[in-house]
Amino acid sequence: MKVRVFVSLKEGVLDPQGKAVGHALEALHFKGVKDVRISRVVDLELDTSSVEEAKKEGEAMAHALLANEVIEDFNVEVLS
Amino acid sequence: MKVRVFVSLKEGVLDPQGKAVGHALEALHFKGVKDVRISRVVDLELDTSSVEEAKKEGEAMAHALLANEVIEDFNVEVLS
Structure with missing residues (x-):
């Protein structure tokens, strides 16, 4: 499964x-x-191969490492 | 106009x-x-306020600065 985490x-x-x-x-000179x-x-x-599991896993990874939730938001999307 | 450049x-x-x-x-311990x-x-x-102009501008900015086209691809999307 491909999972996209947008931070x-x-x-x-x-x-x-x-x-x-x-x-x-x-x-x-771009105005x-x-x-x-x-x-x-x-x-x-x-x-x-489970969409649900992939999404849960992506969210857990974002909480643990991928996003700094003090200053960042994240959004997890399962692509395929 | 809001323009999103994905690099x-x-x-x-x-x-x-x-x-x-x-x-x-x-x-x-993520497996x-x-x-x-x-x-x-x-x-x-x-x-x-022109979608076309915003897209053209975004592409010009990507060519000039936002993307290193030797190793990167980019995609420009006008959001609003």
Whole structure:
């Protein structure tokens, strides 16, 4: 099963990496960039054939390692 | 307009960050993790109201800065 864990910063949390990208885009003469936020996607190939189990496993991994829940939200999706 | 640029490693390119996450998951006793690939998502808020223009702008930004096309693919999606 392929599981996708989408990890993004919570709303209101400053995104310095996004800010840096915004400044770099300005420096490259891209106009009108109002905001940039950067998230990450972790694609896992798991050795299970149950959609439910894959989703549960993905959520457990996100809680344990993939997301820092103090500042980040995550969303788990089973792709196939 | 909100534009999402999804940047992922090309197939066949080694993902050391993904490998490290895979080993860390094993160390945390998660069994059956066969593969881990990590991608990033850049969400841009652009000062334009044209979907076409937003998509073109996002693609230009990906070519210029957001993706390293030697090892990465990207996909641009206009969200709203």
